[in-house]
């Protein structure tokens with residue numbers, strides 16, 4: 377058994393129908409694959425139908441599960457409602473919504489046009505809101521219960537972060553929505569939780585967040601106390617637990633999975649990690665001498 381092993385029992389998501397936005401690639405695809413392995417039916421959505429269809433074929437072959445491709449730009453509420461209706465038509469019902477679709481790139485904020493800022497807010501915040509509202513209203517109207525929404529945020533949703541300001545702003549909104557609706561819609565039998573991943577390399581995100589030789593220049597593993605980046609299966613394990621009935625009493629929680637990365641940036645003296653052990657002897661001596669003066 378190691379941290380890359382599959383965590384839940386084989387039928388953990390049997391009879392669950394899941395919608396994963398942005399499920400055609402990256403972390404959305406990794407989570408979808410595990411959901412299929414656990415017996416769920418999954419509809420993946422994105423703007424790029426061709427990419428979705430390739431992913432569906434690949435995942436169905438690999439897992440033997442049932443996966444559906446539905447084109448949808450999460451920024452547009454009408455398209456989201458059509459996607460919801462199509463997902464219900466294909467799978468019979470939807471039990472779980474995973475708001476995973478995101479957009480992000482690094483840029484000094486003063487270089488951004490108003491439209492560039494809007495584009496990220498629209499994909500991340502408005503997209504999550506559109507999907508949440510479309511599915512939530514449906515579940516409430518139909519009096520369907522035991523539903524759950526999982527939102528993918530980030531550790532800078534609460535700290536903020538320079539150079540990804542639209543993303544930080546939008547993810548903070550998604551986190552607020554998660555906690556607010558966890559309380560408000562619990563009475564309808566809908567749970568809301570979030571996952572805040574640290575560095576989990578994917579091609580899409582890495583090409584936008586660490587383009588060119590930035591990948592070599594900024595080795596993100598070195599920023600993590602555990603000195604490694606995350607493995608996709610680790611995130612898939614957590615996501616599967618949070619959407620499964622095993623987490624039925626977990627509501628309004630955000631779970632960080634980042635090897636301690638954000639806390640390392642926060643602790644005032646954490647940079648002392650760079651001090652070699654021989655130097656600690658000298659420092660201890662200096663500190664002890666001070667005490668006696």
Ligand code: COA
Nearest residue numbers: 478479480481483487488489490491492493495580581584
């Ligand atoms: N720096 C500054 N501005 C940028 C930019 C960059 N690197 N990339 C795009 N923009 C601006 C564009 O110029 C445009 O603004 P303008 O109309 O004022 O010129 C605006 O952002 C929208 O760009 P556009 O390419 O038209 O939007 P899109 O909807 O086709 O693409 C993105 C959205 C830019 C977020 C694109 O990267 C994307 O589709 N990402 C989805 C996947 C993703 O980001 N994954 C990583 C998640 S961590």
